Amino acid sequence: MQAFWDFSETAPVRTESRSTPLRNPHVLPDMKITSAEFLTSATGLRSCPRGELPEFAMIGRSNVGKSSLINMLTERRGLAKVSATPGKTRLLNFFAINQGRGQWLLVDLPGYGYAKIAQEKRADFNEAVAVYIEGRENLLCVFVLIDSRLEPQRIDLDFLQWLGERDMPHALVFTKTDKQSPTATRANVDRFKQALSAWRAELPPLFLSSSETKAGRGEILRFIEQTMTA
Secondary structure, eight states: OOOOGGGGGOOOOSSSSSSSSSOOOTTTTTTOOEEEEEEEEEEGGGGSOSSEEEEEEEEBBBTHHHHHHHHHHTTTTTHHHOOOTTTOOOOOEEEEESSTTTOEEEEEEOOOOSOOOOOHHHHHHHHHHHHHHHTTEEEEEEEEEEETSOOOOOOHHHHHHHHHTTTOOOEEEEOGGGGSSSSHHHHHHHHHHHHHHHSSSOOOOOEEETTTTOOTHHHHHHHHHHHHHH
């Protein structure tokens, strides 16, 4: 089975580096979420909305808590649909944050690694996500969600290596920290950092989060603000 980060040959060739963030001169000074609304869904890069606003995408393994994190960050319960069925999200879902002054888009990407989607659909689904990440000029950062309760997973490490090889800015968000002790969380985070250090000299930004306690909300939003104004 081919992993979705193996579809790079289908993505358009970028003409400029994505290491320099897109500037937004109208960003709110304290990154308050004044509005958050569903904008549209896309099946792939060609059906995405016009790329004029800064975008931040979220992705992770199935059942990592991505929808819950989006709802927690925006303080809009039910904005992103939380499902008990792994792999429910199959489209690229766009949310308009702070419409008008300081507007940016939050993109809910389909999770990787679930097993219940039909095999004939899996390749198309994976390719669409890969092409979006590689070809979306206004995508400033990909937040990769990691379940803080787990030992380092090969699929997460492989995906992060794929992002690094394509010079795609990214950050780690360790979810569900309320489900275990801080000591256990720190131990798993340290193991993950050690696994990453085996092949990269500099680690990406890292956040600890909980959709239940709202831990990490301020730090993640400040990071988004800083990225847009850098």
